[in-house]
Every structure is written in structure tokens, then in C-alpha cells.
Amino acid sequence: MKLANKENYDVIVVGAGPGGVTCAALLAKKGLDVLVLDKNERVGGKQMTASIKGYKGELWPTGGLPVKGGAWLEAFRALGIESKFRVRVKDMGNLYRRSGGEWLRTVTRMDPYELPDPNINFDMWEFNAKERELAMQILAEIALMPPERIGAFDDTTVREYLEQYEAVPPRFYGYFAFLTHAFNVGLIDLVPMSEVIKAFQRLMGQPLGYPMGGYGRMSEDFAQVAKDYGSEIKSRTRVERILIEDGRAAGVITKDAVYRAPIVVSNAGLQPTVLKLVGEQHFDKSYVSYVKGLLPSNGFTGCHWVLKEPVLEHGLYQISGDDAWWDLDRQDEVKKGKMPADLIITVLVPTNYDPEMGPKGKQLLVFGTPCSPNPADKTIEALWKKTDQQMAEMFPEIVPVVESKGPYSGPVQVSAQSRDQVLPAQGGEACGLCVTIGQCGKYKPSAKSPIAGLFYVGFDAGSTAFMGSQQAVDSGLKVAPLVYHYHLEKRQSASF
Amino acid sequence: MPKREYDVIIVGAGLGGLVCGALLAKWGLKVAVLDKNKQPGGKQIGVSVSGFKGEMWPTYGIPKEASPFGDAFKQLGIESKLDLIPGSNTLMYRQPKGKWVATVNPAGKQEMDATLNMFNAWQLSQKETELAMKVLAEMVLMTPEQLDALNDVSVRQWVAQQGDLPRPLFSFLAVQSNLMATGLYELVAIWELAKIMQIFGGSTNAYPRGGYFKLVNDIVDALKANGGELRLKSRVEKILVEDGCVVGVGTREEVFKAPIVVSNAGIQPTVLKLVGEEHFDKAYVNYVKGIVPSLGFCCQRYIFREPVMEHGVYVGTSADSYIDVKRHEEMRAGIIPPVVSMYAVNPAHFDPEMAPKGKQMLAIGTWCRPDPKAKEIKALQKTVDEQFEEMFPREAKYIEAKEGYVGPAQVSALSRDSVLPGLGGEAVGLAVSVGYCGRSKPSVKGPIAGLFYVGHDAGGAGYLGTHQAVSSGVRTAPVIRLFHEERTMFGK
Numbered sequence: 001m002k003l004a005n006k007e008n009y010d011v012i013v014v015g016a017g018p019g020g021v022t023c024a025a026l027l028a029k030k031g032l033d034v035l036v037l038d039k040n041e042r043v044g045g046k047q048m049t050a051s052i053k054g055y056k057g058e059l060w061p062t063g064g065l066p067v068k069g070g071a072w073l074e075a076f077r078a079l080g081i082e083s084k085f086r087v088r089v090k091d092m093g094n095l096y097r098r099s100g101g102e103w104l105r106t107v108t109r110m111d112p113y114e115l116p117d118p119n120i121n122f123d124m125w126e127f128n129a130k131e132r133e134l135a136m137q138i139l140a141e142i143a144l145m146p147p148e149r150i151g152a153f154d155d156t157t158v159r160e161y162l163e164q165y166e167a168v169p170p171r172f173y174g175y176f177a178f179l180t181h182a183f184n185v186g187l188i189d190l191v192p193m194s195e196v197i198k199a200f201q202r203l204m205g206q207p208l209g210y211p212m213g214g215y216g217r218m219s220e221d222f223a224q225v226a227k228d229y230g231s232e233i234k235s236r237t238r239v240e241r242i243l244i245e246d247g248r249a250a251g252v253i254t255k256d257a258v259y260r261a262p263i264v265v266s267n268a269g270l271q272p273t274v275l276k277l278v279g280e281q282h283f284d285k286s287y288v289s290y291v292k293g294l295l296p297s298n299g300f301t302g303c304h305w306v307l308k309e310p311v312l313e314h315g316l317y318q319i320s321g322d323d324a325w326w327d328l329d330r331q332d333e334v335k336k337g338k339m340p341a342d343l344i345i346t347v348l349v350p351t352n353y354d355p356e357m358g359p360k361g362k363q364l365l366v367f368g369t370p371c372s373p374n375p376a377d378k379t380i381e382a383l384w385k386k387t388d389q390q391m392a393e394m395f396p397e398i399v400p401v402v403e404s405k406g407p408y409s410g411p412v413q414v415s416a417q418s419r420d421q422v423l424p425a426q427g428g429e430a431c432g433l434c435v436t437i438g439q440c441g442k443y444k445p446s447a448k449s450p451i452a453g454l455f456y457v458g459f460d461a462g463s464t465a466f467m468g469s470q471q472a473v474d475s476g477l478k479v480a481p482l483v484y485h486y487h488l489e490k491r492q493s494a495s496f
Numbered sequence: 497m498p499k500r501e502y503d504v505i506i507v508g509a510g511l512g513g514l515v516c517g518a519l520l521a522k523w524g525l526k527v528a529v530l531d532k533n534k535q536p537g538g539k540q541i542g543v544s545v546s547g548f549k550g551e552m553w554p555t556y557g558i559p560k561e562a563s564p565f566g567d568a569f570k571q572l573g574i575e576s577k578l579d580l581i582p583g584s585n586t587l588m589y590r591q592p593k594g595k596w597v598a599t600v601n602p603a604g605k606q607e608m609d610a611t612l613n614m615f616n617a618w619q620l621s622q623k624e625t626e627l628a629m630k631v632l633a634e635m636v637l638m639t640p641e642q643l644d645a646l647n648d649v650s651v652r653q654w655v656a657q658q659g660d661l662p663r664p665l666f667s668f669l670a671v672q673s674n675l676m677a678t679g680l681y682e683l684v685a686i687w688e689l690a691k692i693m694q695i696f697g698g699s700t701n702a703y704p705r706g707g708y709f710k711l712v713n714d715i716v717d718a719l720k721a722n723g724g725e726l727r728l729k730s731r732v733e734k735i736l737v738e739d740g741c742v743v744g745v746g747t748r749e750e751v752f753k754a755p756i757v758v759s760n761a762g763i764q765p766t767v768l769k770l771v772g773e774e775h776f777d778k779a780y781v782n783y784v785k786g787i788v789p790s791l792g793f794c795c796q797r798y799i800f801r802e803p804v805m806e807h808g809v810y811v812g813t814s815a816d817s818y819i820d821v822k823r824h825e826e827m828r829a830g831i832i833p834p835v836v837s838m839y840a841v842n843p844a845h846f847d848p849e850m851a852p853k854g855k856q857m858l859a860i861g862t863w864c865r866p867d868p869k870a871k872e873i874k875a876l877q878k879t880v881d882e883q884f885e886e887m888f889p890r891e892a893k894y895i896e897a898k899e900g901y902v903g904p905a906q907v908s909a910l911s912r913d914s915v916l917p918g919l920g921g922e923a924v925g926l927a928v929s930v931g932y933c934g935r936s937k938p939s940v941k942g943p944i945a946g947l948f949y950v951g952h953d954a955g956g957a958g959y960l961g962t963h964q965a966v967s968s969g970v971r972t973a974p975v976i977r978l979f980h981e982e983r984t985m986f987g988k
Contacts, residue, residue: 247782284777450779452786485650485930488682489788491821493918 006232009035009261010487012252014239014277017045017418018215018469019458020267021222022075022476023483028229029079030484035259036226037252039238042216043223045267045458046418046430047469049216052304052407055358059409059417060302060430061348061366062215062469063316064208071466071474072211072218078477079225085218088353089113089209090315095394096124097321097342103394107314113207125171134165135172142197143204153193154441159327161193170322177325181344181370182318183467185297186435189328194441198465210315210353215469242266242277242454249453252277262490263453265483269419270294270433270445270460276422278451287450292423294439294460297468300430301383301410302368305391308401310351310363317347317367319394326370334379335372339386343369347391362403367391373411374425380410431468432459440465447479453490455483502526502754503980505745507732507770510538510911511962512951513760514715515568515969516976521724522572523977528752529719530745532731536716538760538951539911539923540962542709543797543900547852551708552902552910553795553923554841554859556585556809557960559699564959564967565711571970572718578711580702581846583808588887589617589664590814590835596887600807605700618664618815628665631658635690636697646687647934654686663815670818671837674863675811678790678922678961682821683929691958703808703846708962735759735770735947742946745770755983756946756976762912763787763926763938763953769915771944780943785916787932787953790961791819793923794873794903795861796880801896803856805888808845810860812838812887819863827865832875836862838883855896860884866904866922868914873903924961925952933958940972941979948976 013024016038028034042048047058065072067087076085092108104124108116118139122132153161158180162168176196177188183199184191211218223233241253242264251260266273274283274291283291323341330340347367350357358364369387371380392399407413411428421427433439447455447462456479459468463475506517509531521527535541543552558565560580569578582603587610588596597617601610611632615625638646646654651673655661661669669689673681676692704711716726734746735757744753759766767776767784776784814835823833840860844851851857862880864873885892904921914920926932940948940955949955950972956964957971 247778247785282778284779286777287779450782452782485683488680488821489786489929492680492683492788492824 007260009033009259011035011263011265011483012037012259012261013265013267013457014242014252014273015045015267015458016040016043016219016223016233016235017267017458017472018047018219019472019476019479020045020265021219021226022473023265023267023457023480024231025079025222025225025229026476026480027483028226028231030480031229032484032487034226034231035261036223036231036233037237037239037254037259038233038235040417041235042220043233043235044216044219046414047215047219048417049214049220053306053404055304055306055364057214057304057350057357057364057366058216059407059413060300061346061368063210063346063348064203064467065211066202066206067209068206070202071470071477075222075473075477079222081221081225084221086212087209088212088315089207090352092208093314093317095317095319097324098126099322099341110207110209115204121175125169127169131169131172134168138162138165138168138172142200145197145201150194150197151441153197154443155437156193157437158188158191158193158196174320174322174325177327178320178344181298181326182346184435185300185370185430185468187298187327187331190295190436192437192440195435195465199467202466208316210348210350212354212356214350214354214357239268239277241279242273244278244282244451247452249451263455263483263487265455265457265479267458269458270456271426272420272422273456274449276420278454282451284450294433294445295436296373296426296429296433297431297435299371299373299377299411299414299428300368301371301380301387301408302366303384303387303405303408305365305367305398305405306358306403307363307365307398308403309361311398311401312347312349312352312363312365312395315349315352317345319345319347331372337379337382339382343383343386343390345369345387345390365398370430371410372425373427373429375411375415375421375428376425377411384408384410431471447475447482453486455479455486500528500750500752502528502752504756504758504976505530505752505754506758506760506950507735507745507766508538508760508951509533509536509716509726509728510760510951510965511540511712511715512965512969512972513538513758514712514719515966516758516760516950516973517724518572518715518719518722519568519969519973520976521719521722523973525977525980527719527724528754529724529726530730530732530747530752531726531728533910534728536726536728537709537712539907540708540712541910542707542712548799548855548857549707549709549850550797550843550857550859551841552859552900553793554839554861555708555962556703556841557696557701558704558963559695560702561699564963564970565704567970568715568966572715574714574718577714579705581705582700582702583846584806585809585811586807587614587617588810588812589614590812590817591617591619592815596812603808618662618668620662620664624662624665627659628662631661631665635693638690638694643687643690644934646690647685647936648930649686650930651681651684651686651689655681667813667815667818670820671813674791674819674837675839676960677928678863678924679928680791680819680821680824683788685930685933687934688928688958692960695959703841703843705847707843707847707850732761732770735766737771737775737944740944742944756948756980758948758950758972758976760951762951763949764919765913765915766942766949769913771947775944777943787926787938788929789866789919789926790922790924790928792864792866792870792904792907792921793861794864794876795859795900796877796898796902797900798858798860798884798895799897799899800856800858800891800894802894803844803854804891804894805842805845805856805858808842810838810840810842812883824865827872830872830875832872832879836876836879836883838862838880863923864903865918866920867918868905868908868921870904870921877901877903924964940968940975946979948972
């Protein structure tokens with residue numbers, strides 16, 4: 001073990017996911033000397049840009065970037081590179097199948113944006129007048145709820161929220177189960193209503209799109225800002241330990257070097273940070289128990305198909321149905337090997353947004369379905385198979401033009417690319433921990449750890465509701481000022 | 497070893513400890529206050545030399561209308577002993593070309609004219625004056641709800657939201673963070689500063705007849721009159737904990753038993769030294785180690801052979817005399833700012849008994865790092881001496897003696913033991929910055945049953961140092977009485 005060439009930094013950020021690079025870039029802009037270390041080849045964490053047979057894109061379908069607001073845009077502004085926030089808007093296709101029926105198709109107009117008419121869904125769901133009235137009432141209540149009331153639903157699951165009403169139609173219940181998946185990658189029985197309402201309100205009022213160059217490019221832009229302000233980004237550098245001295249963060253150890261800094265910001269996930277990188281012995285028992293008890297989000301499986309010619313018209317497809325949504329019971333059934341009739345599937349067509357994402361004239365489809373976050377889960381292959389079957393069934397027109405299929409990815413690949421597995425059945429979360437009651441809203445884990453100078457950034461801590469990478473970036477925006485304040489405190493104190 | 501038993505033992509006879517002890521004694525609890533010094537009063541120890549009386553550091557600003565001192569004296573039934581004398585004070589501002597301009601506030605309520613005069617001294621344009629008026633008005637007129645929302649906002653962050661402030665106004669707010677909140681504007685919560693300015697601006701500020709030391713003695717008398725004991729020259733070496741509960745304290749010679757120990761010794765020395773880390777959770781120890789100290793203060797006394805100092809209080813600043821994080825670091829490296837913020841109190845202006853007839857004593861000083869080992873103190877004191885001559889060339893000729901040069905090392909010896917590097921010599925205590933004040937102020941209830949904190953570090957709510965200590969005494973006492981009653985009720 002040798003000391004690194006440069007011994008002392010102000011801040012070391014472990015992990016270059018969207019939260020880590022946002023935080024690093026903001027701190028670098030404030031004049032701090034920042035070092036970012038990441039085990040992967042490129043920055044971006046779960047949304048790293050991958051190159052697949054001449055195509056660029058993420059390993060999992062990631063779409064629905066709000067164009068007019070949201071954490072990504074705020075971060076581009078805060079870093080002074082708003083002109084690089086280039087998002088292309090395309091219409092969204094919605095597919096729905098009633099039990100045993102045909103696939104019904106509708107389109108949500110994004111360009112120009114039109115607020116979707118709820119009656120389109122109600123027709124599809126064959127709601128009668130009374131059901132329509134109730135559904136309208138519930139949707140209006142959610143859309144118009146003032147911010148100060150939303151927090152009251154931190155302790156109410158989506159299921160409990162709907163159970164307040166008499167006779168909520170099963171399809172409407174299924175719709176919320178779908179939203180809970182889509183927004184929070186969680187289950188209707190566990191996710192608090194406050195999270196769903198916040199996401200619903202943010203997404204409803206604006207067009208959604210996909211960033212030119214992909215999500216990974218946005219993280220790369222932030223990393224470039226950090227570099228422009230003099231920070232270092234080291235890829236392919238896995239942090240093995242976070243050093244603690246006298247109850248304070250003191251630096252990190254990689255396989256062949258020691259980097260010292262009085263502040264370490266971990267984007268490696270709350271559980272891997274506490275249980276592996278720092279080590280249980282540095283924390284109180286109650287904190288270790290708390291950290292071990294945090295529930296992961298669901299996982300996501302992803303598949304790539306390359307089409308010889310562009311066949312699909314829209315940018316994003318959301319697919320659901322009477323029999324597609326999951327709750328705890330259905331998840332248990334899948335574990336036992338009983339596959340549901342249909343799957344929730346998200347299909348992203350990156351080349352429709354940005355032709356540069358693939359060779360000219362061809363089309364890339366990135367699609368997938370939620371799954372268990374467990375890297376050891378045995379049902380993933382069955383889900384891949386089922387997803388492929390359902391794709392062929394929904395879009396028969398693409399079958400003759402499929403040029404290649406794969407790579408397929410699931411919790412194993414997610415974990416390898418981002419969160420190290422330190423507890424059984426965890427590591428392959430699609431977005432991170434903390435989408436369930438007791439872990440979000442006012443209960444979200446603090447970004448300030450119980451060890452002085454150790455902070456968390458990313459989906460797990462420090463931010464309030466919204467979808468995965470939005471929440472990670474928001475955490476970066478919120479954690480950077482905390483870290484900066486701590487830096488100032490330490491500069492004042494002579495012990496630094 | 498003889499054993500003594502009490503309901504409550506208070507470690508440290510600073511103003512917080514004494515007020516808390518006297519109140520508990522008045523409510524019928526058996527109280528002993530132990531202090532390592534020969535005199536009570538903590539940092540507000542009295543100075544009495546050849547007919548001159550006063551404080552070791554310039555101290556001023558008890559609001560006549562409402563103050564923690566008033567509350568405490570009222571609750572102790574000794575209100576009549578609190579005689580507050582208003583006086584005139586002078587803000588002196590060094591303009592960029594080196595000219596010192598004085599703005600005098602006559603005794604009594606602060607007038608708007610004085611603020612306008614101050615703006616004139618700053619050489620503000622009409623437009624800048626309007627902006628300055630607006631910003632100061634906004635601070636002073638904040639409702640309690642608006643204030644509460646600013647718990648976690650630093651002065652610097654708040655200033656950044658106010659647009660492009662004229663340099664003197666920006667400096668004024670940075671200087672006030674040093675002066676009033678005894679901290680750095682990057683860290684001090686605007687909540688603290690606005691609260692101080694509201695109280696200061698809306699009241700008649702005064703100096704107590706007989707000096708602060710007389711107030712200390714009044715409170716000691718009330719403690720004793722209610723059966724409480726004050727034991728001086730009794731340094732507590734250990735707070736004793738058994739089974740997760742406090743059981744008393746040990747000095748070198750004796751054990752004093754009590755199920756309640758209230759520490760006025762500072763939160764860090766209490767946790768890290770008197771009780772010991774091993775009795776706390778790791779996270780709490782880390783939290784305690786990380787609490788931010790206030791600035792220190794270093795000062796001296798001038799004896800005048802004639803009463804040439806006209807006013808009661810003098811504040812001297814410039815657009816460049818504030819200490820921020822960068823300056824704080826530079827001071828560690830021995831770099832002293834060209835102009836320092838200077839603060840002086842002339843006790844005899846208020847109460848002629850404080851000096852031999854026809855003479856005056858001025859306590860004068862400036863802010864510094866709280867490190868008892870700080871090496872730049874002498875240089876700072878020399879700067880104050882030189883700056884005084886520049887500000888008062890005529891009066892300086894009447895100085896008969898300069899004495900009592902003290903700084904963080906002496907503050908620490910007198911009050912807070914240094915248990916962490918760089919800490920101990922804080923002018924007021926810990927916890928003036930974002931994360932450690934307002935609703936984030938450390939709890940007065942320690943995580944060990946029967947352990948409480950009193951003093952500036954815990955329990956008090958915004959306002960100048962001594963006042964936060966007194967306020968903490970007033971607020972902590974009922975919490976302790978309740979704990980005592982709970983114990984009695986369950987027959988423990």
C-alpha cells in the first residue's frame with residue numbers, strides 16, 4: 001500500500017452515480033478540492049452509457065425526463081451549463097390489455113404537450129358513470145393537494161389511501177399499482193402515498209423526454225464541470241475501505257493507494273457504506289440495526305433488441321393491463337414460479353429521440369419489467385423469456401426485422417455496476433433503498449451519518465420524493481450545501 | 497472519604513449554573529454548586545483593582561424592558577436588586593481613506609436617526625441607503641414564524657438572497673456576526689443575528705449598577721438564602737455514573753452524591769472528560785466533538801487619569817474588519833487584519849462607583865480564535881493598542897496604565913477546560929452556528945438519566961452570550977424540577 005501521489009483532498013466522493021457527480025461538481029464549483037473514485041469504466045452509475053454493438057444507451061430503459069422542471073434541470077442550472085440540458089420530446093404510446101382481450105393502444109401527446117384526458121383511460125377501463133365520478137374525485141384530489149398536506153401521507157400506503165374510499169374499481173387500483181411501480185419501483189402495499197402524489201404532480205404538468213446522448217451523458221457533463229474546476233475523477237478505482245480515525249472520516253483506501261480527506265461522501269449506497277466500506281464496529285448497534293433493516297426498492301430487468309429498420313413510432317411505451325400489476329401477493333406467486341398473464345413493460349426507443357444513439361437507419365429498443373432486487377433470484381430468466389414473448393405479441397410488426405437480441409440484464413448486472421451486495425436479497429435495486437413507509441418523506445435517512453465528516457449522497461439519503469435518478473440528483477443538490485457547511489466548520493476549527 | 501448527599505449538584509458557578517441552582521433551591525431542592533475558581537461568575541468574573549471595578553472583558557447590553565436577567569431576578573424574588581443604567585454608545589467607522597467617523601447613540605431607545613447617521617458614515621448613496629434600510633427593516637420586522645424558518649440559513653446565505661448589497665452593509669452584517677453572535681458569518685444562523693438585532697434595536701440597553709459581578713453576587717445570595725450551598729475552589733474531576741444513571745460527582749477529596757448533576761462546565765468537557773466517552777453512544781460522542789465553537793475574545797484595560805472617555809460603549813469597525821473563515825485561517829498563520837473590530841466598555845460612565853473619583857477604566861478588546869494556544873493574541877492586542885491611538889489621539893494621552901492583557905488561554909483557565917484541540921477559550925461557549933442553534937440547539941437533557949447541561953451551550957434561545965447563559969438557567973431549571981418530581985413520584 002502506498003500513499004497516493006496527491007495526499008490530501010478536501011472531499012472524496014465514493015461512486016460517480018448521478019448523485020455523486022452532482023454533489024462533486026457543485027463542491028468543486030465552490031472551490032473545494034474534490035476527488036471522485038468509481039469502480040466502473042465510466043461515470044453515471046446505474047445510468048452509465050454503455051456501448052452495445054455500435055449503439056449507445058443505458059442498460060435499462062430510463063425515460064420520462066421532465067423538460068421544464070425537476071432535479072436534472074436544476075442541477076444543470078446550478079452548475080451554469082443549462083445550455084447543455086438538451087432534451088428531445090416524443091409522444092408516448094400506452095398499451096393496455098383487459099383480461100383475455102386485445103392490446104388497446106392510446107397515445108399521450110408530448111409534442112405539443114396536451115394534458116392527457118382521463119376519460120381515455122376510463123373508456124379503456126370500461127368505467128360506468130359512478131366509477132368515473134369516484135376516479136375523477138381521487139385524481140383531482142391528488143393533482144391539487146397542497147404541499148403542506150402531502151407530508152401527512154408519509155405514513156399511509158397507496159393501498160391504504162385507496163381503501164379509504166368505498167368500491168374503488170379494481171382497474172383503478174391496478175392503475176395505482178402500476179404508478180407505484182413506474183414512479184417508485186415499489187409495491188402498492190409498502191410505498192407511501194406521499195411519494196406517489198409528489199411524483200404525480202411533478203410529471204402531470206409537463207412534457208417528458210429523453211436527453212440527447214442519453215442519461216449517462218448528463219452525468220458525464222457534470223463530471224466535466226467537476227474537472228473544469230480542478231477536481232479529479234478516477235475511474236476503474238474501487239474503494240475498499242473508508243478510513244475512520246478518532247470517530248471522524250479521514251479518507252479512503254483502494255487496492256493500491258490511500259487517499260486522505262476529512263470529508264467522505266459516499267454514493268455507494270447506505271448499506272454497503274456502513275456495513276462494508278466503514279464497518280459495523282464504528283457505529284452504534286441501533287444504527288447498524290436500522291441500516292440493515294432498510295428495505296430495497298424493486299429491481300429491473302432489461303433487454304435490448306436491435307431492429308433492421310425503424311418500426312416503432314414513439315419514444316416511450318408504457319404497457320400495463322388488468323393482470324399486469326404486482327403487489328406483495330403477486331410477487332410471492334412469481335417467486336413460486338407462477339408467472340402473471342401479462343407483465344408491466346417499459347419500452348424506450350433511444351434512436352427515435354437521438355439518431356446518434358445507433359447506426360443510421362436502424363432502431364434500438366431498450367425494454368424491461370420490474371423484478372426482485374435479489375441478485376440470486378431464480379425467476380429473472382423466466383421474466384426475460386416472458387418479456388420477449390409479450391413484446392412479440394404486442395408488436396408483431398417488429399418480429400421479422402429483429403436483427404439481434406441482448407444483452408439481457410437483471411439484478412446481478414445492476415449490482416455489479418452499482419451497489420455491492422452486502423445483505424442477502426439486496427444489491428440489484430433499480431433505484432436504491434427507501435421507497436417504503438418509514439424510509440421516505442420525513443423519514444428519509446439523513447445525509448449526515450453519525451460519523452463526523454461522513455455523508456451519503458444518492459437515492460438512499462438526503463432527498464425527498466421523485467423518481468430514481470431525479471431523486472439521486474436532487475440528493476446531490478441538497479447534500480452539497482450540507483457538506484460545504486461542514487467544510488467551513490472544519491476550516492474554522494483548528495483540529496483540521 | 498466523607499459523603500455528602502444532595503438533590504442536585506451543579507458543576508460550575510457561571511451565570512447559567514447559578515441561576516439554575518438558585519431557582520431549584522428556591523423551589524425546595526437541596527442544591528450544591530461547585531466551582532473550581534476562587535470566585536463565582538465563570539467568564540463574568542469581577543475585576544477589582546485599586547478602586548476600579550468592572551468585568552475582565554467588555555460586557556454590556558442588558559435590555560431594560562425584557563431580558564433573561566429580568567426573568568431570573570423576578571423568579572428569584574430579587575427584582576428590586578436589578579438596577580439597569582442606560583448610557584450612550586458610539587459606533588466608530590473607519591472610512592476607506594482612514595478617517596474615523598463617529599455615530600453617537602444617546603442613552604435610551606435606539607433611534608432611527610442613529611441608523612441614518614451610520615449610513616452617512618458608510619458614505620452610502622441615496623439608492624444604497626434605501627436598500628440598506630430595506631434589508632435592516634426586513635431583519636428587524638421578521639415575525640417569529642419567519643424567523644423560525646431561518647434556523648438553518650447562514651448569514652451568508654441570507655445575504656446572498658438580498659441582491660447586491662453595498663459593501664459597507666455587507667461588512668456590517670459580517671461584523672455583527674462576529675460582534676453579536678460571536679461567530680463567522682458563513683456559519684452563524686441568520687436566526688440568531690436577526691433575533692439579537694430585534695432585541696437590541698427594540699429596547700433600552702443598559703449596564704447593571706455595580707457591574708455584572710454584582711448580579712452574580714445577588715444570585716449567589718438568593719441561592720444561599722434558599723438553603724443552597726456554593727463551594728468554591730472545588731474542582732469536579734468526575735461526574736459519577738452507575739447503571740446509566742448519574743449518581744454524583746467526585747472532587748479530588750470528596751464525593752458528593754446526587755441523582756441529578758447539572759453541568760455548567762461546557763458540553764464537550766462534560767461528555768469527553770467529566771463523564772467519559774465510554775458512557776455514551778458513539779454517534780453522540782461524534783456529535784459532541786463536532787459542535788462548532790464561538791469565537792474567542794482577547795482584551796486589555798486602560799486606566800485614564802482623567803475621565804476623558806465620554807461614552808459608555810465604543811464599537812470600532814471598518815468595511816474590512818470582519819473575521820470570516822478565510823481571515824480566521826489567516827490569523828492562525830499570524831496574519832492580522834489591518835483594521836480590527838474593536839469593542840470597549842467604560843463602566844464608570846454608567847455607574848460612577850465603578851472607578852475612583854475623576855478616573856476611568858476602559859475594558860477594550862477584539863475577537864480572536866478560541867484556541868488557548870493561539871499565538872497571534874499578542875499581535876492582536878498590540879493592534880488594538882495602536883488602533884485606539886489612531887481613533888482617540890487626544891484621549892490616549894491620558895492613559896495612565898495598560899494592564900490585564902488576557903485571551904483564550906485565560907478564558908479557558910477560568911471557565912471551559914480544553915478537551916479538544918483548538919477549543920476551550922470561546923468567548924461565550926459553543927453552538928452559535930447553523931445546526932447548533934434555534935431548534936437544533938443541543939438538548940439540556942443529556943442521554944444519561946439525571947445529567948443536564950446548563951449555560952450558553954444548551955437550552956438558551958438567541959441573544960448575546962451571557963443572556964443565553966442566564967436564559968438557559970431559567971429554562972433548564974423547570975426541566976430539572978420535573979425530572980426530580982418524576983423520581984420522587986416513582987420513589988426512586
